[in-house]
Amino acid sequence: MAKTILITGANGNLGTAVVKKFLEEDYKVIGVDHSGNHLGFANNHPQFELHAVNLADEAASDTFAKEAISLYKQIDGALLLAGGFAMGDIAATDGEALRKMFTLNFETAYYLVRPLFQHMMENGYGRIVLVGARPALQPEAGKNLIGYALSKSLLVQLANLLNEAAKGKNVVVSVIAPSTIDTPANRADMPKADFESWVKPAEIAEVLEFICSGKSDPLRKSVYHLYGNA
Numbered sequence: 001m002a003k004t005i006l007i008t009g010a011n012g013n014l015g016t017a018v019v020k021k022f023l024e025e026d027y028k029v030i031g032v033d034h035s036g037n038h039l040g041f042a043n044n045h046p047q048f049e050l051h052a053v054n055l056a057d058e059a060a061s062d063t064f065a066k067e068a069i070s071l072y073k074q075i076d077g078a079l080l081l082a083g084g085f086a087m088g089d090i091a092a093t094d095g096e097a098l099r100k101m102f103t104l105n106f107e108t109a110y111y112l113v114r115p116l117f118q119h120m121m122e123n124g125y126g127r128i129v130l131v132g133a134r135p136a137l138q139p140e141a142g143k144n145l146i147g148y149a150l151s152k153s154l155l156v157q158l159a160n161l162l163n164e165a166a167k168g169k170n171v172v173v174s175v176i177a178p179s180t181i182d183t184p185a186n187r188a189d190m191p192k193a194d195f196e197s198w199v200k201p202a203e204i205a206e207v208l209e210f211i212c213s214g215k216s217d218p219l220r221k222s223v224y225h226l227y228g229n230a
């Protein structure tokens with residue numbers, strides 16, 4: 001039977017490539033986003049559905065996750081891609097800027113991880129993937145991105161804590177840490193950069209599919225550095 005995979009940020013630059021890959025590989029895909037207009041290719045696909053959920057809203061996220069669990073009985077994977085970026089060194093990062101990054105990168109994942117991790121522990125199987133970033137792992141890359149780096153590093157710590165809680169079960173929480181992803185937005189922001197060195201959304205989608213496929217079952221690795229040639 002096809003595995004059921006929940007994908008947030010489904011309409012985003014990375015999300016659209018990931019939805020495409022998982023539908024090609026015959027998974028059942030539950031997409032989540034604020035709104036969607038880049039997923040036309042998936043509109044009438046029998047294995048795809050798209051839900052508009054504000055993932056910063058704890059109650060809405062929890063209700064949505066529990067409805068999906070009740071409907072499908074088993075959610076095999078959750079690829080929690082929703083998130084975003086902001087510049088700012090310590091001088092530029094006040095409480096409001098910090099909370100904004102915390103909500104966008106941490107809360108949008110945490111409110112789904114909470115019910116989904118418990119569900120996967122009960123089922124004895126599951127893969128959750130969170131999206132970190134290089135500045136969360138390398139201080140030299142994060143020193144001028146304080147809110148972004150802090151909020152992404154909390155996801156790494158969350159994965160570590162949950163993997164401890166899941167020891168002995170086939171439930172794994174991984175973090176992918178891409179460097180700059182080759183997206184139209186990044187090309188427009190950095191027109192002089194070497195685009196070829198950037199990791200491609202389709203390459204990340206391959207790694208995510210590997211994590212959700214049976215092929216990765218013995219792996220208990222929590223952080224994947226997806227830096228391409230950068």
Ligand SMILES: NC(=O)c1ccc[n+]([C@@H]2O[C@H](COP(=O)([O-])OP(=O)(O)OC[C@H]3O[C@@H](n4cnc5c(N)ncnc54)[C@H](OP(=O)(O)O)[C@@H]3O)[C@@H](O)[C@H]2O)c1
Pocket residue numbers: 008009010011012013014015032033034035053054055056057081082083084085104108131132133134177178179180181182183186
């Ligand atoms: N782009 C890069 O170079 C890069 C590098 C490292 C890590 N990352 C991470 O990779 C992930 C995907 O990046 P991307 O470039 O594909 O970003 P993107 O195109 O901006 O996509 C992010 C998606 O998340 C959705 N989202 C944000 N807040 C939400 C909320 N409260 N509820 C529901 N959906 C929400 C957005 O929906 P709306 O647009 O409707 O708000 C958007 O579709 C992010 O976590 C990002 O931090 C990106």
